Amino acid sequence: MTGEPHAGYRETWARSIESRGDFWLGAARGIDWDIPPSVALDERLPGASRWFPDGELNTSYNALDRHVLAGRGDQAALIYDSAMTGTKLSLSYSELLDRVARFAGVLRANGVDKGDRVIIYLPMIPEAIVAMLACARIGAIHSVVFGGFAASELAVRIDDARPGVIVTASGGLEPGRAVEYLPLVQRALKLSAGSVKTVIVQGRDAVPGSAADYADEVQATWLDWADEEATATPAGPVSLRSGDPLYILYTSGTTGSPKGIVRDNGGHAVALAWSMRNIYAVGPGDVYWAASDVGWVVGHSYIVYAPLLVGATTVIYEGKPIGTPDAGAFWRVVEDYKVKVLFTAPTAIRAIRRVDPGLRELAKHDVSSLDSLFLAGERLDPETFHWANDGLHCPVVDHWWQTETGWAICANPRGIEPLPTKPGSATVPVPGFDIEILDSKGRPVKRGKEGNIAIRLPLPPGTLMGVWGSEDRYTSAYLTAFPGYYATGDSGHFDEDGYLYVMGRTDDVINVAGHRLSTGSLEEVLTLHPAVAECAVLGVHDALKGQRAAGFVTLKAGEQIDHDTLAAELIALVREHVGPVAAFRDVTILERLPKTRSGKILRKTIRQIVDGEPYTVPPTIEDPTVLDDLQRAVHGAGESS
Template sequence: MTDHTVSTRTTPLTDAPDTPQPTPPEAGTGTSTGAYRAAWRRSIEQREEFWLDAARLVDWVDPPSAALTEHSPTDYRWFADGTLNTSYNALDRHVLAGRGDHTALIYDSAMTGTRARISYRDLLDRVARFAGVLRAAGVGRGDRVVVYLPMIPEAVVAMLACARIGAVHSVVFGGFAASELAVRIDDARPTVLVTASGGLEPGKAVEYLPLVRKALDLSAGSVHTVIVQNRHAIPGSAADYASDTGDDAAVRWLDWAEASAAATPADPVTVASDDPLYILYTSGTTGNPKGIIRDNGGHAVALTWSMRNIYDIGPDDVFWAASDVGWVVGHSYIVYAPLLAGATTVIYEGKPIGTPDAGAFWRVVQDYRVNVLFTAPTAIRAIRRVDPELAELARYDVSSLTALFLAGERLDPETFHWANDGLHCPVVDHWWQTETGWAICANPRGIEELPTKPGSTAVPVPGYDIAILDSKGARITKPGKDGNIAIRLPLPPGSLLGIWGGDDRFASAYLTAFPGFYATGDSGHIDADGYLYVMGRTDDVINVAGHRLSTGSLEEVLTRHPAIAECAVLGVHDPLKGQRAAGFVTLKAGWVVDHDLLRNELVNLVREHIGPVAAFRDVTILERLPKTRSGKILRKTIRQIVDGEPYKVPPTIEDPTTLDALVRAVRPIPD
């Protein structure tokens, strides 16, 4: 690590005089060693010292003299006078330290049977060469590059190559509709687009190049070069479009392999800490996309710190985030964090079930001796639904697994217990957002492993000062009382720098509802031990005849029924009560039950545990719930269908046929 000297100048907070001072969470009272509470308190009360210490985990060209530069309560930068290169920190420094032969990346494709291990030295060579390709295409510091790739190693290479030359990448989930890709192109204004001939889904191939061609036709014309990775199993190559005479005839189409072979490897370019690293559009955006901007310095510091202190992962440990590079989890914990920490990361092209069975995840854990698996609760529920007795797990040795981390949506207690009892390793439900880029709340296993509370996302991560606020912005101090979850400003390093296209959008979207706080848009409560319970989005709190009910609480009750695999509870229109709660459930594999009987049992469960005030009587039984590709239930779209409102099929949907089935279920078509 580069030696450097840093200042310990403290930048004072600019809170209003009546702003309550932070109270450290009393996590695990009676069992805690106090290490977590000491770390959290220091991160809030001695912010400069805490984050400058964390900054020593990163190699800087020019070390920062201060952690926080604060121009106003809502305008601040982390490590503002520092310079570095993120790609260098992820690759070069490990090779220079003599670890070039260690495995950086494991690629496992359940779709093609391909398996590969790529060393740090080999990955560095690929990244440097592709950075040379981008540089030869005219890409420089601050230029944007759209990455539209499936889950293949080239996705990692392309992202790190952009970082290497100071370019800003914007990853769009491979297979997104052409119109949605065009919207993102017009917002980011990239000069180069990197893609592949296509992606693979169970039972089908998705050709990307026709989608790219159409998106270029629909967009305003900023892209002048398209670079194509040829996947031989899928039709289409750069040569097919090289002589195109359409509206985008000025666009060059290059073959990835040919261009890389001819390229001169590029050295890392020094960038400012607050230079943008990437733009990531929040899922489901249409028409006016919201591009989250991440910086270089704060991002590198936060993610490097998180690997050891949250996930307890160090060099040569194997970390597998079973996500996609199109989502924030893929950015943070497939690509950047594991490599910044010198660990081994896994990129998996497949599904938790059906590729080929419900043992797919356990097979990967066994084959690569995975230490930590990070995925979404929906993936675990999918496995539970197909294999409720975990028969497939018995075929594999998963003893290397030290923890299962889950995030992306609420983890119901029933699924928690099922996974915890079956895997015999800690199951950690933690909470974060695309905007924060890393965990807001978690069980910080690298600092102190705290007691687990099913239904809770554990405690605030150091750096995050969380408050529960009422509708007027006053703090709710009573343990267990629901309100709006907010984070006192400034947000810690690694959080969004702003929204692409204007800071006013950042302020209006997140900072105006509760002055001095970032509004998360989630609701929940904190218990007497400082544990946070995220009960759902604030618009998932429904009002039934004047009674405010959390849909998360209702869902928790429904999953207690032994037949239920997954569920969603929504507030739908009711002419008398204003809203009423409606439940949508799926059954575990092998369960045969009379649907009318099941509905009655679920209604009675809610009456028993919530009370008649819920007025719960509507239950729809589905084969599958409509979800995004990242596993989030499409609650807004379901509600629109049930209420008879116009709706648009979201571009992030995993399977559009699930919406067709929902329409038939709630509005039967006459024979």
């Protein structure tokens, strides 16, 4: 393919940059406003640019009430499917609105008002969505903390956000075990400075513990969710300024002083509604499933807010892609609910591929409803792309975004004009995002050359307002590296067609004897080997060359290849595709790679273990025992194992 992307996309993107105000005021008409905005953007306001500064609205009203008033109250708003308990539940828009209004009344009765913070510490159950929308309804600022986070990490977030209320449950469920939340909350309260006055507990039959067990606690009053909701007076939506905060979301893996990303109400609602129609091609009545967790930004944007803003049906799933009960779990959900769009992380698809490379489980299910599979969260290697694309016979779309942006920076805009896909590329910049590739001094580089991915200011609506409690921290973290740009922290390049290739974090560029090598490029080569399920490449300390590339791989199910043979073949592959300059000679074969619960590989922790540096177990890790396995694999392993 040569030349520019198709005109429909190109013209839309150009208008979003050259006529920014008119473009986004037009998009804002997709939202119901109490006071419609007359101005799209006022860059004179302090801090981050403020979108729709004179507009007023309520996000909960836009997600629920307006659909009921339009006569679609009986349509399913939320489908809950728990592979852990076998529970299946559907809530219509009218039913979800009733529950949200009642729980908003519970919060208000417990002293929560506009601008107050509420921490939500819940598993993947409908109450997580209810609590988030209830906060939005009365103008409270929610901060969702991933259920099961360590007490010390929860305490740090309590002290940063200073909530008056925590909403939690007796616990969450993992394959083979229950995780009790209430002892963690109790300890977090004792470690924190004392802002929390009330803890509201949703009981679960599968996990022991209730509010009554903590009736004698002095740090806070513990209340039962069901009891409070049964007697609550429903609360109506309050009108909020567009720039009033909707939520705080702490970036994963933070320790010490956390970095709370702040999202607004108006820009967020406009951007997410626009994205559903123009990126995902999803509208009223469509079934949309983001197989993520409400603790992550994907869960905020695409389990909770975006599907409901456009009147779609959202799926909330409590389970795993494999093991609950098998590698057909995702395909079963698609079939059961006629899912149109599935959005998950590449690591989930790689997990399915590792266990079921021949897609035998897929053949047992009718997934003809699936219009597209969107992937984000980690780089999608070309081998996994081809496997999924060929097996599903529907478009597989790699797209790229961050917690900070809240929605896609680059994607294939299927609602505007589906573009040809290129394995390894996140396709093109989404309208509103003006991307440049810069060298270390902030100068644009030629197409095809790798550099720092930066976004020209102002950022479009829906992106971060700032960092909670610290405007200086927002500026120093994102805006100082390249004046006039937002620094993404990722490296990559554009090809001749304007397609972006994101190769990894800039701190994952390896400097081997003066040669800069992208870990993404090396990982791409390793996945060419038919035995490799997934891999990570990172730079470890080398006394002679400064750094050397080390590869960590897992094998597909049933592979019996000798480890030394595999290591030799992988080293030869890198020499063939990258050259001897890579000096690649370290390969470690693992049962599993250390990952966060959102599927991101813990590269920094792997590097620390290999280099013999002290490390702390990240609070976001999926299974801490994997680090013990890694320690054993690299200790005394030499150049390969």
